[in-house]
Amino acid sequence: MKSDTAKTLRAFLIELAIYALLVVGYFFLVLHFLGGWLQQLEVHHRNTYGGVAILLIIGQAVVLENVTTLLLRLIRGRSE
Amino acid sequence: MFFPISGAHISPIYLVIVGFLIGILGGFFGVGGSFIAGPALRAVGLDWNFAVGTDLAHIVGKSVVAAKRHRALGNVDLRLGLIMALGTIGGAEVGAQLIQMLKRAGNVNLVVSIVSIAVYLSISTFMIWESRKTLISQKGRLPRGKIKGRKAKQDHSEFMHVTRAIQRLKIWPLIALPASGVKAISLWIILLVAFVGGLFSGFLGGGAGYIRMPSMVYVLGIPTHLAVGTDLFEIIISASYGTFTHAIKGNVDILIALVMHTGAAIGAQIGAISTQYFAGPKIRLAFVPLPLIGAAIVIYTLMTGHKL
Numbered sequence: 001m002k003s004d005t006a007k008t009l010r011a012f013l014i015e016l017a018i019y020a021l022l023v024v025g026y027f028f029l030v031l032h033f034l035g036g037w038l039q040q041l042e043v044h045h046r047n048t049y050g051g052v053a054i055l056l057i058i059g060q061a062v063v064l065e066n067v068t069t070l071l072l073r074l075i076r077g078r079s080e
Numbered sequence: 081m082f083f084p085i086s087g088a089h090i091s092p093i094y095l096v097i098v099g100f101l102i103g104i105l106g107g108f109f110g111v112g113g114s115f116i117a118g119p120a121l122r123a124v125g126l127d128w129n130f131a132v133g134t135d136l137a138h139i140v141g142k143s144v145v146a147a148k149r150h151r152a153l154g155n156v157d158l159r160l161g162l163i164m165a166l167g168t169i170g171g172a173e174v175g176a177q178l179i180q181m182l183k184r185a186g187n188v189n190l191v192v193s194i195v196s197i198a199v200y201l202s203i204s205t206f207m208i209w210e211s212r213k214t215l216i217s218q219k220g221r222l223p224r225g226k227i228k229g230r231k232a233k234q235d236h237s238e239f240m241h242v243t244r245a246i247q248r249l250k251i252w253p254l255i256a257l258p259a260s261g262v263k264a265i266s267l268w269i270i271l272l273v274a275f276v277g278g279l280f281s282g283f284l285g286g287g288a289g290y291i292r293m294p295s296m297v298y299v300l301g302i303p304t305h306l307a308v309g310t311d312l313f314e315i316i317i318s319a320s321y322g323t324f325t326h327a328i329k330g331n332v333d334i335l336i337a338l339v340m341h342t343g344a345a346i347g348a349q350i351g352a353i354s355t356q357y358f359a360g361p362k363i364r365l366a367f368v369p370l371p372l373i374g375a376a377i378v379i380y381t382l383m384t385g386h387k388l
Contacts, residue, residue: 060338065149
């Protein structure tokens with residue numbers, strides 16, 4: 001039982017570390033390039049900005065959910 | 081990190097941590113967590129209008145992740161969620177109009193504060209009474225181990241006799257909610273529950289999950305696990321609508337929401353998975369502090385005049 005908990009915790013910490021690396025890369029690459037374009041959109045085309053904002057947040061949610069699920073599956077698969 | 085849309089300088093690590101904490105709460109209780117996110121964004125200097133709109137955008141993303149996870153656990157009633165989204169959007173519009181009326185009358189802050197304190201305290205008092213009573217009466221009979229699928233539908237509440245009476249009201253049209261284990265219930269009652277939740281959302285701000293989730297359990301008779309998952313699904317639709325309306329008014333910094341959401345994506349999964357290890361009455365008992373935190377924030381604002 002205790003070893004199961006330790007395994008789960010280890011898998012989770014590894015997942016968190018890999019996830020943190022991916023997120024840092026994401027900040028510097030994607031957000032840096034998107035920032036200027038989104039700001040222009042927000043100033044000049046509010047309706048489009050509203051639609052793009054929703055699409056971006058939903059898109060990111062779906063991608064991150066899949067990434068975390070995949071990471072967890074890979075790490076758990078290796079530790080078992 | 082500089083966010084050009086709102087012109088704010090905020091540490092991305094701070095945003096990720098806030099998102100992570102709110103994600104856990106959202107995944108576990110089915111709430112948006114705006115009562116924490118709003119003050120947390122205000123605390124780092126984001127304007128109030130941006131805090132409200134940006135928080136809504138972040139709620140959309142977090143709810144997608146948590147609802148997806150809950151759906152995998154069999155905790156989402158899509159039919160109920162879609163119907164409730166209609167009622168919520170209608171209620172939110174009426175709530176916003178009510179705020180405008182009170183603004184014109186000049187006493188919006190006092191009225192909203194008193195109503196919200198009364199609502200928060202009533203919910204907490206009722207839930208602590210009901211969940212404790214249920215836990216005592218069900219001692220030794222609550223399911224052990226992981227609770228999902230069929231087990232999640234076998235929820236019990238000491239308020240069940242009132243819920244059954246509500247379900248017996250034959251106001252046409254009646255609909256069945258097989259995913260939630262409800263054989264027949266009036267469509268108008270579902271819409272009314274959603275409308276009231278939306279009304280409070282428009283009136284008090286935030287997603288009002290602290291009202292909708294308990295209402296789904298006590299009024300509609302939806303098992304707690306399904307109420308959490310379905311509420312999250314419903315929040316995706318209503319918060320998307322809210323995000324769009326705030327975005328066209330210039331109140332959304334989507335870059336801040338995207339950064340917050342990187343933390344929330346992990347938190348929401350942890351919260352959603354954790355619900356498997358708790359029976360319905362225990363989740364309801366753990367829910368009690370949330371409206372109390374909301375009440376404490378309003379009381380603080382009322383006494384100091386400083387909006388958190």
